[in-house]
Amino acid sequence: MKAVRLEAVGSISLREIAKPVPGPDDLLVRIEACGVCGTDRHLFHGEFPCRPPVTPGHEFSGIVEEVGTAVSGFAVGDRVTGDPNIACGRCGQCHAGRVNLCSNLTAIGIHRDGGFADYVVMPRKQAFVLPADLKPTHGAFCEPLGCCLHGVDLAEVRPGSSVVVLGGGVIGLLTVQLARLAGATTIILSTRQASRRALARELGATASVDPTATDVIDAITSPAGLMPGGADVVFECAGVCETVEQSMRLARAGGTVVIVGVTPQGMKAEFEPFDLLFRELKVVGSFLNPYTHRRAAELIAAGVIEIDRLISRQVTLEEAPRVIANPPAPGEVKVLVVPAMG
Amino acid sequence: MKAVRLEAVGSISLREIAKPVPGPDDLLVRIEACGVCGTDRHLFHGEFPCRPPVTPGHEFSGIVEEVGTAVSGFAVGDRVTGDPNIACGRCGQCHAGRVNLCSNLTAIGIHRDGGFADYVVMPRKQAFVLPADLKPTHGAFCEPLGCCLHGVDLAEVRPGSSVVVLGGGVIGLLTVQLARLAGATTIILSTRQASRRALARELGATASVDPTATDVIDAITSPAGLMPGGADVVFECAGVCETVEQSMRLARAGGTVVIVGVTPQGMKAEFEPFDLLFRELKVVGSFLNPYTHRRAAELIAAGVIEIDRLISRQVTLEEAPRVIANPPAPGEVKVLVVPAMG
Amino acid sequence: MKAVRLEAVGSISLREIAKPVPGPDDLLVRIEACGVCGTDRHLFHGEFPCRPPVTPGHEFSGIVEEVGTAVSGFAVGDRVTGDPNIACGRCGQCHAGRVNLCSNLTAIGIHRDGGFADYVVMPRKQAFVLPADLKPTHGAFCEPLGCCLHGVDLAEVRPGSSVVVLGGGVIGLLTVQLARLAGATTIILSTRQASRRALARELGATASVDPTATDVIDAITSPAGLMPGGADVVFECAGVCETVEQSMRLARAGGTVVIVGVTPQGMKAEFEPFDLLFRELKVVGSFLNPYTHRRAAELIAAGVIEIDRLISRQVTLEEAPRVIANPPAPGEVKVLVVPAMG
Amino acid sequence: MKAVRLEAVGSISLREIAKPVPGPDDLLVRIEACGVCGTDRHLFHGEFPCRPPVTPGHEFSGIVEEVGTAVSGFAVGDRVTGDPNIACGRCGQCHAGRVNLCSNLTAIGIHRDGGFADYVVMPRKQAFVLPADLKPTHGAFCEPLGCCLHGVDLAEVRPGSSVVVLGGGVIGLLTVQLARLAGATTIILSTRQASRRALARELGATASVDPTATDVIDAITSPAGLMPGGADVVFECAGVCETVEQSMRLARAGGTVVIVGVTPQGMKAEFEPFDLLFRELKVVGSFLNPYTHRRAAELIAAGVIEIDRLISRQVTLEEAPRVIANPPAPGEVKVLVVPAMG
Ligand SMILES: NC(=O)c1ccc[n+]([C@@H]2O[C@H](COP(=O)([O-])OP(=O)(O)OC[C@H]3O[C@@H](n4cnc5c(N)ncnc54)[C@H](OP(=O)(O)O)[C@@H]3O)[C@@H](O)[C@H]2O)c1
Ligand SMILES: NC(=O)c1ccc[n+]([C@@H]2O[C@H](COP(=O)([O-])OP(=O)(O)OC[C@H]3O[C@@H](n4cnc5c(N)ncnc54)[C@H](OP(=O)(O)O)[C@@H]3O)[C@@H](O)[C@H]2O)c1
Ligand SMILES: NC(=O)c1ccc[n+]([C@@H]2O[C@H](COP(=O)([O-])OP(=O)(O)OC[C@H]3O[C@@H](n4cnc5c(N)ncnc54)[C@H](OP(=O)(O)O)[C@@H]3O)[C@@H](O)[C@H]2O)c1
Ligand SMILES: NC(=O)c1ccc[n+]([C@@H]2O[C@H](COP(=O)([O-])OP(=O)(O)OC[C@H]3O[C@@H](n4cnc5c(N)ncnc54)[C@H](OP(=O)(O)O)[C@@H]3O)[C@@H](O)[C@H]2O)c1
Ligand SMILES: [Zn+2]
């Protein structure tokens, strides 16, 4: 079969490799779509540790083609989405129920072969059935949606909440949608590209700001601003120092900041402890998708999340290495690798 | 001014009484609309304690006509909704932040004069501004909506939750709407009247059941049912023994039951402790509207709750005593008393 | 090796069976002590489903004698406690993090061979290291303590809480200790046997009541009672109808009831929904030990739980069948089976 | 009567002023003891806004000498502690139940006359009865204990938790005690003064570190450290940049940091967002004592908090201005002003 192989840092190409064979507890899945994520680019540049040679791709879904001998509950032909994050079940974090913090986390597409290929093998406990009539491309969004859902759960967005989302990539745009779904009545997105601001407003943001054109803090929190006093919840989804520092200043007294974006390891950001204390803020990291993949799959299946407008391009496996090795094009939100197009 | 006076159990009529005078911390409000609630009928029949003579009516909103000398933040002409439940601030429950359980709770419309009148006086801390361009009738729904919001908060409805609501009165129909607003993707209403089931489906219920025609438990939780295994959250909003007993059986393992409906004092219901334990249910009472009135007012102001279709009739102060003294007409959801119509 | 075999309902005896062989992910553990629990008696009487022939015993600890080929982190000679409850990791409940509600739960000592034997085999992910210098008998208390810890976590006992515990068996007496450890300043135990009431007071209960001699509700909640108005938290640890019905009446307004005791399947208890609503109670089931076994083991290792006085008798494997087939003797709290004594 | 008067920034002295007269809802209380807090020194130096002339002192207790005409539930001669923080009850934060964030917070001893005087007047809703046989000095600790209790509640310390406390002033030493009371089994205090480290170990800390002698992070979190991997909960109680920055690095993955210490307004601290995200930390401010004063008073009354060893000195009203105008002496934990000593 064909697979995109990361052979070393900086070296990625399409190869013919042996079709994997499912173990007794595994499923063999023919990939329908696999999303390109910033993490894939970080792996290519060596900014995130992995074990080459490996097939990247952790946002995938497809059709079950073979079922391990010990597996029940799945049949050949089922459409499934895979949760790439395999917890060990035996470390202190797993034993405390914090599976996303597992000391031995094995991620499909990072530590073992993933979805930029014709086929992937995954443990059946990582698989979740999707409807037969779902658009094949939609299943690839379960993983990022599950991560956003974890963030929205941690934030406890409720009917009537006010929300600010910083960063209009796919994570920010999914978070806007989930915040609206959770009942937020005012949602502001800050992102630099005008096309994304427009898209966000179509997807549920009630306003947007351009951080290059205005002082975001002032535009939002000042008495004459969009949300005087700040937001109940701020989601940092850009992963840059500037937005991290904005996030705590955009929360209202008593508000919550959820850090979703990945900033470079070692980078420091500043905050004012006096302000955090006197305004009694809560700042939480939201890492991966613990216990949310099934719910994410159900939300996608229910059709309550707009997906199509988040797909900028669909590419073949042949094109995938170049897409991964290069920065996203301006305006691009999500690029999907669709093997069948090849 | 005119006021509906409950003069003793079983005795209610419209009277001319002196227009009340606001104290330094009070507002005098000209009533635009005041909803008739089951509690008003309970007061009339002596099933709920009060101190006659009193003007009932605790679901009211109106226009500020006079402002107490110590009041800031309100102006003559403001449209306001009143939270009728005045906590004492000094009992053990108030000191623990459980204001709805206040040992000295004073409710406007029960322990002091309420909204079935031309005017009401209320402490300014109970008042919340509504938009000048809001339909005058909508403000009367803040109080019941605040009660439902408390229930939905306690239930922690989240994006993707499955919900059952038992009872299709105004409380049930507002709860359906809030559950949808909080992201529930499947919502089933059980109520006997077909017109309410139809309305619920228009307002966000994804299905409905007729408890007189089917076995509710089976229709919902059986493998071929509407929600196999049961619901994440069940709201009991009918206030009868049958629905209380259904509620725990309709929750899925790990699910939550919220009791909102008021059953007669002393009435017993049965449950199976083994089932509650092995399926690890959570059963909570949701009483009144602690800390939710402002959010309820904002949701009404934002227009995200359908109100008009919940208003069955608008009546004058003259008609109010008869409405309160009689059971609701079939099909009736909410009757509003509108003094200006008189 | 020797093992107590439940061969059919009502038939239990000591047999010589083959010493089990650990799989690659397993540990072979020589049993030092295994507690007899009400569930073992229920299995014997057919009141709880299992798959005979099977070796019961789910409260065990011992010494690692062999380590599966794929196991790291354990060495021969380690003292370990086993969490008997093996979740499947692939059902809806497991995927939601509710492992104690797993649809395919496999319990060591119920669905596969347990600890009333010279040896047990268990998956390494179920094992937790205990200190080499811990008393061998103490490890057998990790499982019941983990169940109680789950209950105390659900109850959110905090510094200054008032607590009532109903039922003075081992579960009740561990709960008293955990409540005190969690900062409860008043703790009342209700149980019929005077010896247990005395023991409870030594272990941290600030008072006790005899349910056969006084009206428990009145003695505790009346204005002149031990805890006027009731308790912040009530733990039902007796598993009888009477205490279940008491539990909700013993909670103060705003309080929490945790049902820990197992009542017979199908048995109904009564409650007053009006009271649950107006006093806004929270009633929760606490089932098994999700994510608490490690913490329980650490508490036992830390020596902060009194264990020795909970051990009524230590018996040999030879005596075990008779102990299991008969009701507990008066005054008995926990009987341990200690194979090395045989 | 005598009162310590802050007449302007930098100007404080003992004056004879009129004994205050209680309003209808007030109590007149004869001060038995009032603690000197860092905030009093900040007021003197103009580092915290107040409205001179004012009598400072917000950690007080005493004996009711006169009862307002509308007050019930208090009698002349009662010993009471006062919660100094009066919330307005009508702002957005109060309406959301976040009374400590009240936009119009009026603090006794800051915005109105406090406890460094023979008498104080306070609204009865701020008063809580203490036992007649309590040591008169102990009541002055209810306010700081209530603040620490809020922090410990936010941290959700549970049986078996591991805790680090940074800063061994009275706040740190009360937090050590509350952490132990809440069931923490390992508690490390970091503070510079050896006498405080010794005291902390007597009060429940299981270890202590000297931040001037060792690398705190390494000493605690390294594999050979006191708490390898870090703590479940870190309390920052020193209020300096160094400890704020340490706090997030001392928490284990999945841990919680509670900021209690007040750092200078405008001072910035650094953190690593990557670390907060990948280790999914929770960082919360804990401000004042919302809904905890009564519980604090009950804990003091129950005698479960060691108070006497926290009292370094008792001084007269005459000495108070000098104590407030000067930094604390080395080794000093809490200085109490005791008018009756004068
Ligand atoms: N926590 C988790 O579990 C998790 C899971 C998945 C992804 N992530 C992380 O989440 C972040 C977002 O992911 P993504 O896929 O949406 O990536 P992305 O496309 O890189 O989105 C981030 C967007 O932030 C915007 N941005 C950059 N600087 C900004 C600024 N100063 N103010 C406002 N917006 C700014 C950019 O859009 P404009 O050009 O329009 O400004 C950028 O495209 C990444 O850091 C990713 O690694 C975290
Ligand atoms: N907790 C609180 O804070 C709070 C606040 C306000 C109101 N309440 C209580 O909430 C309850 C609902 O209030 P509401 O104003 O909506 O009153 P309502 O109009 O009386 O609504 C209850 C509805 O339940 C339905 N019902 C009756 N028996 C049923 C059954 N066996 N199965 C299913 N549905 C059944 C009836 O509609 P059909 O004829 O269509 O069956 C009835 O109209 C009342 O008990 C009220 O006192 C509580
Ligand atoms: N939820 C879980 O995960 C879990 C885990 C383990 C055990 N359990 C259950 O927890 C319960 C307690 O377990 P255990 O091992 O402690 O069993 P146990 O020894 O049977 O304890 C229950 C005790 O309750 C007392 N009791 C009986 N009737 C009472 C009454 N009317 N009022 C007050 N006390 C009464 C009895 O002691 P006196 O003779 O002194 O009255 C009895 O010994 C059992 O039902 C068990 O199945 C649940
Ligand atoms: N959040 C709230 O509601 C609230 C309420 C009351 C007080 N506070 C604040 O809480 C903080 C503590 O109050 P307090 O009354 O206990 O004041 P404190 O006596 O000033 O205590 C702080 C102690 O921290 C220690 N410290 C200083 N630098 C340190 C370092 N680098 N590492 C470790 N310890 C260090 C000092 O003791 P050594 O000399 O022994 O190092 C100092 O005495 C203050 O900032 C206060 O304003 C907050
Ligand atoms: Zn793990």
Ligand SMILES: [Zn+2]
């Ligand atoms: Zn009250």
Ligand SMILES: [Zn+2]
């Ligand atoms: Zn499972």
Ligand SMILES: [Zn+2]
């Ligand atoms: Zn306020």
